[in-house]
Amino acid sequence: MEIVKINPQEPEKAKIEYAINILMDGGVVVYPTDTLYGIGVNIFNETAVEKVFNIKKRSKSKPLSVCLSSIGDIFKVAYMDSLTEKIARNILPGPFTLILNKKENISTVLTAGENKIGVRIPDSKVSMELSRKFPVTATSANISGMKAPESLEGVYNQLGESVDLILDAGRLEKTLPSTVVDMTCNPLRVLRKGSGVELFEKENTENSNI
Template sequence: MNPDDPDPTLLNEAINILSDGGIIIYPTDTLYGLGANIYNKKAIRNIYNIKGRDKNKPMSVCVSSIEVISLIANIPSEYKNLIMNNLPGPFTFILSKNSSIPYYFMTNNGKIGIRVPKSEIARKLSHIFPITATSANLSGKEALRTPKEIANQLNVDVDLVIDVGPLGSNSPSTVVDLTTKEIKILRQGSGHLSHV
C-alpha cells in the first residue's frame, strides 16, 4: 500500500478483520505494529500469545486523533498543550485510563499508553475503535523493518499484513509519563519532545 495514498477498500477490509477479532500487521510512523481491536478479549489474548509477551505487561493503544484520547483517558489540563504540540507523532503518552477501557486490557496501575501516529494508515485503522499499538516482534527481540522479516521472526499467520515497504525508522516511539507532577520520559525513542 502507498502510505501517502492509502487504498480505502483495503483499509475497510482491514477494519472489518479487526472488528471480527482478527490480527493485522500495520505500519506506524516508527515501527510496524501488531493490531487488534482492544474491545475483543480473544484478539488481545492472541496478541500476547503471538509476541510471547508477559500477560502482566501492558500494551499501548492507537487512536485516530487527539480528540479521541479523552474518550479513553484523562488528560491533565496542564499537559493539553504538550499533547497538542507533539501529536500526531512518534510518542506514547502515559495517561490515567477511564472506564471505557475493558477490564481484560492489562494496564499498569490504571495507566494506559496512547499513540496518535503520523501514519495516516494507522490513524484510519483506529477511527472506529482503538487498536493495539505494540511492535510487531517477539517480546525481547529486535524490532524489524519489513513485513517479510517480521513474518519470519513471528512464525505465525496473521489475518492481514499492510506492507508499505521498509520503514525509515527502526526506533520505537518515545514514551512519556504524564500522570505525575513532572513529565517523565520513560523511554527515549525516535520522538523528541517539544514542550511548547
C-alpha cells in the same frame, strides 16, 4: 495469513475497510506506524487482545498501548488535564506514547491490571485510518525480547502465520520505537527515549517555564 500492499501516503479506502472488517471480527492486523510495524486488534475485544500477548509471547504483566486516530479520541479512553492536552496537541501525531490515567471502559487485560494506559497517534495515514472506528493495539510486530524487525521479511520471520493480515507499506523510514512519557506525574517523566525525544524535551521545557 494475507499480505496486502498499501499506499502509505494515500491509503486505499477499500484496503483500509477490508482491514477494519478483519479487526471487527476479532482478527489480527500488522500495520505501519511512523516508527515500526505494529500489531493491531480491536482493544474492546478481550479475546483478540489476548491473542496479541500470545503471538508476541509477551508477559500479561506488561500492558499494551493503543493507537488512536485523533486527539479527540484520547478522551474516549483516558483522562487529560489542560496542560497534558496542550502538550499532546503540540507533539501529536508523532512518535510518542503518552501514559495517562485510563477510563473505566478500558479492560485491565489490555493494561495488565493497571489504571494507566499508553496512547499513540502515529504520524501515519494508514494507522490513523485503521483506528478511526475504534482504537487498536499499538505494539511492535515482534516476539518479546527480540529486536523489532526493520522490514516485513523480518516481521514474517518472527511472527509467521500467526496474524491474519499484513498491510505492506514497504520499508519504514524510522526504525526506533516511540518515546514513552508518563504524563500522570509531576514533573513529566520520559520512561523510554526513542524517536522524537528531542521534540518532547523542548516542548516540556517550554511549558514548564510558563
